[in-house]
Amino acid sequence: MFTGIVQGIGTVRSVTKGAAVWTFAIELPDTNGLQRGASVAVHGVCLTATDIVGSCVHFDVIPETLERTTLSSLEAGSEVNIERSLKMGDELGGHLLSGHIMATGTVEQRTAVGEGVDLQIGVPADMMKYINEKGYIALNGASLTVGTVIDRTFTVHLIPETLRLTTFGSAQVGDGINIEIDAMTQTVVATVERILKQDG
Numbered sequence: 409m410f411t412g413i414v415q416g417i418g419t420v421r422s423v424t425k426g427a428a429v430w431t432f433a434i435e436l437p438d439t440n441g442l443q444r445g446a447s448v449a450v451h452g453v454c455l456t457a458t459d460i461v462g463s464c465v466h467f468d469v470i471p472e473t474l475e476r477t478t479l480s481s482l483e484a485g486s487e488v489n490i491e492r493s494l495k496m497g498d499e500l501g502g503h504l505l506s507g508h509i510m511a512t513g514t515v516e517q518r519t520a521v522g523e524g525v526d527l528q529i530g531v532p533a534d535m536m537k538y539i540n541e542k543g544y545i546a547l548n549g550a551s552l553t554v555g556t557v558i559d560r561t562f563t564v565h566l567i568p569e570t571l572r573l574t575t576f577g578s579a580q581v582g583d584g585i586n587i588e589i590d591a592m593t594q595t596v597v598a599t600v601e602r603i604l605k606q607d608g
Contacts, residue, residue, distance in 0.1 A: 409494045410449045410505040412544075412551025414574045418450065418490040420482050421464055429468045431458075432482065436490055439463050447507070449491040451575075452549030452586040453477050454507025477509045478548075478584035487575045489549045505546050505588055511535050513547075513585040516561060525566045526555070527576065529585055533560050537597055538589040546588040550574050 416437030424431040434450065436442070439460060446457045448465065453473065459466040474480040482488065494504075513535075517528035529547065531539070539545060539562050543554045547564065555563035571577035 410454070410491050410507055410549070411494055412505050412546045412549065413491065414489040414550050415491050416573065417575055418488045420484055420486040420488065422484055423482060429470055430474060430480075432467045432469060432479070433464050434467065434488065434490075435464050438492070439465060442492065447493040449489075449493075449505070449507045449549045451478065451482075451488045452505075452507065452546055452588055453479060453509055476512075477586050478512055481584060487578070489574050491549055504590060504592075505549075505551070506591065507549075508588065509586045510538075510589055511587050513587050515579055515581050515583045515585060518579065518581055521565070523568045525571060525576070525579075526563055527566065527579060528561050528563050530561045531587060535587065535589075536560055538593055543593065544590055546590070547585050548575065549586070549588075550576070 418434045418436045420432060420434050422433040432450070436448070439462070442457060442460060442465065444457055444460060447454050448457055448467070450467065455467040455469065457465050458468050469479055511532050513529045513531040515527055516530045519526045539554055539557055541554055541557050545552055545554050550570065552564045555565050566576050
């Protein structure tokens, strides 16, 4: 499990594209205590550490994950949001996440607002039922609050600290975004839809 509180930015050092899996070598901001087999959220995607060499950690990614996320667009030099898995007793500063990406969106507009930034994100139409003003959403693994919602887009307001700790500081129009909706919101939506269907 993860909290959506990004702990730092990692840098992709290499991408080895095999027939069955791609192996990403990523330099993490902190590998203290990290062991092989541990879970790490990379741009919001839960991956398993398969090898650790100093600060560089290797992750194997299967085709389904590459198809459902933005990881296939990463290359050497790309920066990614990193969060180590939640441990018992850790402070829950964001909201509970599994690292299972539901869909990808696209940055449609970037607007500087003082020292902060507003990003307008476009998403598939079937995702909009989960997105509500002032609700939580995870974008590239970062727990954020939804601002305005219009048609199939929504806005998030990013403060300077978020821009400093995540890759959103360099996000540009056209960039892909991994999206995860928390399990509670998914359950509420599914329950309401089931009740409405039963009521005709």
